[in-house]
Amino acid sequence: MLADREMALREAVERVVDPVFFQTIGELATVRTLRLSRRGVEAVVAVASEHYPLPDELHARVVAALTGVVEAGVEVTVELEAMDEDERAALGERLHELGLAAAGPAGAGERTGADERRSPLASPQSRTRVLAIASGKGGVGKSTVTVNLAVALAQAGHSVGLLDADIYGFSVPRMLDVGHPPMVVGRTIVPPVAFGVRVMSTGFFVDEDKAIAWRGPMLHKALEQFLVDVHWAAPEFLVVDMPPGTGDVALSVAQQLPRCELYVVTTPQPAAQRVAQRAGALARQLRLPLRGVVENMSWFTTPDGTRYELFGAGGGAELAATLDVPLLARIPLVPAVREGADDGRPVVVADAGGEVAQVFADLAAAVVALGPARVYRTELRIS
Ligand SMILES: Nc1ncnc2c1ncn2[C@@H]1O[C@H](COP(=O)(O)OP(=O)(O)OP(=O)(O)O)[C@@H](O)[C@H]1O
Numbered sequence: 001m002l003a004d005r006e007m008a009l010r011e012a013v014e015r016v017v018d019p020v021f022f023q024t025i026g027e028l029a030t031v032r033t034l035r036l037s038r039r040g041v042e043a044v045v046a047v048a049s050e051h052y053p054l055p056d057e058l059h060a061r062v063v064a065a066l067t068g069v070v071e072a073g074v075e076v077t078v079e080l081e082a083m084d085e086d087e088r089a090a091l092g093e094r095l096h097e098l099g100l101a102a103a104g105p106a107g108a109g110e111r112t113g114a115d116e117r118r119s120p121l122a123s124p125q126s127r128t129r130v131l132a133i134a135s136g137k138g139g140v141g142k143s144t145v146t147v148n149l150a151v152a153l154a155q156a157g158h159s160v161g162l163l164d165a166d167i168y169g170f171s172v173p174r175m176l177d178v179g180h181p182p183m184v185v186g187r188t189i190v191p192p193v194a195f196g197v198r199v200m201s202t203g204f205f206v207d208e209d210k211a212i213a214w215r216g217p218m219l220h221k222a223l224e225q226f227l228v229d230v231h232w233a234a235p236e237f238l239v240v241d242m243p244p245g246t247g248d249v250a251l252s253v254a255q256q257l258p259r260c261e262l263y264v265v266t267t268p269q270p271a272a273q274r275v276a277q278r279a280g281a282l283a284r285q286l287r288l289p290l291r292g293v294v295e296n297m298s299w300f301t302t303p304d305g306t307r308y309e310l311f312g313a314g315g316g317a318e319l320a321a322t323l324d325v326p327l328l329a330r331i332p333l334v335p336a337v338r339e340g341a342d343d344g345r346p347v348v349v350a351d352a353g354g355e356v357a358q359v360f361a362d363l364a365a366a367v368v369a370l371g372p373a374r375v376y377r378t379e380l381r382i383s
């Protein structure tokens with residue numbers, strides 16, 4: 001009897017999803033002790049280190065799970081204990097295995113030889129849709145769209161990662177206040193979470209003043225690490241803030257993530273022909289399927305309600321028509337967008353009921369409705 005009850009308690013704890021790893025405690029195998037006595041239930045759960053970033057949240061989840069299965073009045077005590085070096089290394093391996101397992105059955109073949117360094121996200125079985133947010137020119141709002149789209153997808157209940165692939169010109173850490181740095185567990189890097197989104201950026205690892213010294217191969221290595229060694233835990237979406245143009249970094253993102261879909265951000269100037277050529281060239285050079293256009297800074301509304309189309313009109317629609325893809329959103333120019341970016345609280349959070357938040361919610365819904373691309377890069381198709 002006692003054994004049965006202890007089993008039920010254990011199962012309840014093991015079903016708890018760790019808020020940092022996005023895996024269950026059962027998958028992580030971190031229950032240390034579970035005791036049922038006259039005094040109540042006592043559970044000890046191991047955490048990766050004393051710097052484990054969300055102890056209160058984890059604690060609350062375990063307490064709630066246990067409280068849900070004991071009789072009223074039974075005292076529930078939960079303790080978190082930091083792992084030692086060996087345990088941490090083992091957890092790192094476990095996370096690596098879970099990452100590969102999440103990539104699906106084909107992941108098994110990827111554990112050997114040259115494929116060892118391939119990302120689970122690159123597996124043909126991966127369920128993750130990778131949304132690359134790019135533009136023909138700088139400053140049009142790629143990072144703004146990336147951050148707000150990612151959070152809007154999370155607000156709609158999806159699991160979402162955000163990769164800041166603008167590794168020289170990262171801006172995501174400033175735009176999303178993550179509160180805690182990435183955690184390193186063995187060879188696995190665990191991304192911090194902001195507003196429900198797992199986030200990775202070179203900005204977490206460099207001092208802004210020293211970024212200049214950190215160039216070339218090291219940054220390439222960083223990108224590879226972000227795809228292979230980061231514990232993304234197979235989110236439904238990975239939104240990627242692409243570096244400008246078709247430089248090496250953009251090419252290697254596209255190369256390492258064969259299931260990447262391209263979205264182009266543009267401003268409303270009707271210089272469609274030139275912009276279209278650039279966007280088309282971008283898609284061809286990166287060899288990514290172009291899925292849609294997002295027009296940013298479309299209009300500005302004055303306090304008296306008058307709409308001004310400061311940067312012209314129709315550019316997004318024209319570009320979309322020329323490229324034969326849908327225009328997925330028109331985002332107004334609103335000071336709160338920039339303020340949100342500067343405060344680390346994106347406008348979809350800071351002004352959750354507002355006009356722009358609605359535009360991003362609609363954009364997220366439109367991206368979901370598009371569904372995955374049918375054909376990714378042809379040369380990578382598995383026959
Ligand atoms: N709809 C908007 N309303 C108001 N401000 C905006 C809007 N979109 C972007 N901005 C602001 O414009 C600036 C440029 O946007 P952002 O950094 O997103 O562009 P980017 O394309 O990522 O630029 P870069 O090429 O430098 O990476 C930022 O200060 C941002 O806050």
Ligand SMILES: [Mg+2]
Pocket residue numbers: 142143144166171241
């Ligand atoms: Mg940017």
